[in-house]
Amino acid sequence: MSDLLARHENIIAPVIAFDTEVIAERAEGLWVTDVNGNRWADFACGTAVTNLGHNHPAVVSAAHDQLDRVMHSGCIFRYDSVVEAAERLAKITPPGIEKFGFANSGAEAVEAAVKLARYHTKRQGVITFRGAFHGRTMGSVSYTTSNAKYRDGYHPVLGSTFVVPFPHPYRWGVSEQEAVERSLHELRLLFKHVVTPENIGAMLIEPVQGEGGYYPAPAAFLEELRAICDEHGIMLVFDEVQTGFGRTAEWFAADHFSVDPDVIAIGKGIANGLPLSAYGASREVIDGWPVGAHGTTFGGNPVSCAAAVAVMDTMGDLLPHARQLSKQAFDRFEELAQRHPTIGDVRGLGLMIGVELVSDREQRTPDKAAFKHVQKYCFDRELIIIECGPDGNIIRFIPPLITTSEELDWAIDLIDAGLTDWEATR
Numbered sequence: 001m002s003d004l005l006a007r008h009e010n011i012i013a014p015v016i017a018f019d020t021e022v023i024a025e026r027a028e029g030l031w032v033t034d035v036n037g038n039r040w041a042d043f044a045c046g047t048a049v050t051n052l053g054h055n056h057p058a059v060v061s062a063a064h065d066q067l068d069r070v071m072h073s074g075c076i077f078r079y080d081s082v083v084e085a086a087e088r089l090a091k092i093t094p095p096g097i098e099k100f101g102f103a104n105s106g107a108e109a110v111e112a113a114v115k116l117a118r119y120h121t122k123r124q125g126v127i128t129f130r131g132a133f134h135g136r137t138m139g140s141v142s143y144t145t146s147n148a149k150y151r152d153g154y155h156p157v158l159g160s161t162f163v164v165p166f167p168h169p170y171r172w173g174v175s176e177q178e179a180v181e182r183s184l185h186e187l188r189l190l191f192k193h194v195v196t197p198e199n200i201g202a203m204l205i206e207p208v209q210g211e212g213g214y215y216p217a218p219a220a221f222l223e224e225l226r227a228i229c230d231e232h233g234i235m236l237v238f239d240e241v242q243t244g245f246g247r248t249a250e251w252f253a254a255d256h257f258s259v260d261p262d263v264i265a266i267g268k269g270i271a272n273g274l275p276l277s278a279y280g281a282s283r284e285v286i287d288g289w290p291v292g293a294h295g296t297t298f299g300g301n302p303v304s305c306a307a308a309v310a311v312m313d314t315m316g317d318l319l320p321h322a323r324q325l326s327k328q329a330f331d332r333f334e335e336l337a338q339r340h341p342t343i344g345d346v347r348g349l350g351l352m353i354g355v356e357l358v359s360d361r362e363q364r365t366p367d368k369a370a371f372k373h374v375q376k377y378c379f380d381r382e383l384i385i386i387e388c389g390p391d392g393n394i395i396r397f398i399p400p401l402i403t404t405s406e407e408l409d410w411a412i413d414l415i416d417a418g419l420t421d422w423e424a425t426r
């Protein structure tokens with residue numbers, strides 16, 4: 001074990017999981033270089049954050065400029081980068097999202113979004129969807145059901161949180177329409193037997209379930225949830241922490257649907273690697289949240305906000321390229337699925353693609369060992385990929401938006417070869 005790994009193990013809480021043992025020396029664009037000069041293309045994007053690639057020059061430069069001027073306010077004085085970041089957000093977020101607050105992490109943004117909805121509706125109940133990942137703070141982990149292990153040791157979690165199954169057609173072995181009907185049926189049963197809609201302030205959903213397995217919400221499902229929320233005065237909250245900032249080849253996943261949320265939570269790619277997150281809603285809703293009902297010391301840090309402005313100035317031009325990459329990737333993975341019996345399903349939205357690996361296609365048996373094999377095969381050939389899903393068997397394919405068409409082919413060729421290698425051992 002290298003000296004730094006040993007020191008790391010000795011002093012850093014082991015509860016934080018790492019996907020590789022790489023000790024990074026520098027990172028630029030697709031590539032992370034370690035202390036020994038080895039390099040890897042980071043198709044994990046620092047867990048869906050560096051959508052513009054590592055250390056994007058425009059982002060670094062904006063952050064440097066801000067760092068030299070003002071690096072912290074702590075809500076003592078105002079500064080320009082936070083206003084500019086919010087003004088730009090207002091231009092790209094879904095219709096009806098008009099005013100913003102900032103925080104540091106996705107979990108904080110989700111908690112703020114739910115607090116806002118609860119405050120506004122004066123109702124405390126929250127509906128979440130099975131398979132969701134909303135974070136690990138005590139509130140957000142109460143909404144997280146992508147894997148039971150995240151709540152192990154913390155029960156009871158926050159009360160009045162009700163979990164409805166998210167439609168998982170592939171895993172349930174049913175059509176999309178059938179899955180939607182099943183989920184809506186469960187929601188109706190919840191209202192009938194467990195809690196009346198008049199007690200629910202927020203319905204919290206990822207428009208594409210991320211950590212839970214890269215399941216896009218069927219359009220019909222979101223449309224029906226919107227109608228139910230409107231009927232009962234419930235606020236529809238989109239967690240776009242992972243789906244936002246170009247990950248689905250649009251600014252937000254909501255752009256793929258005819259449904260707009262009442263409240264949005266965003267994070268991850270917003271500042272391409274500096275800690276920042278945000279929540280937004282209509283002017284009326286946010287202006288009804290009085291001074292002191294929520295707050296933060298570091299949220300909306302000047303340097304992170306300057307980086308976010310640079311991200312928003314840069315990313316728009318890349319979205320058409322991201323759409324092309326998405327089509328290329330889906331075409332290639334669907335072709336791979338014809339040849340590799342290990343691929344059970346290919347799904348996702350934009351550049352948020354899940355490739356589910358199974359040991360038995362008919363039974364859809366999750367194959368974590370296959371994922372581990374392909375992951376190592378790729379890692380040994382300079383490509384980092386990570387997984388998602390409660391069974392650890394889904395390739396979470398999230399290339400940076402700056403990836404060229406050739407680089408995308410190279411990465412998919414490696415996955416193809418890794419699968420061939422795995423299947424040869426079976």
Ligand SMILES: Cc1ncc(COP(=O)(O)O)c(C=O)c1O
Nearest residue numbers: 105106107133134135210241242
């Ligand atoms: C959809 C979603 N919401 C919330 C979070 C929590 O974000 P953070 O880890 O920044 O608290 C994540 C993180 O993976 C996420 O994917």
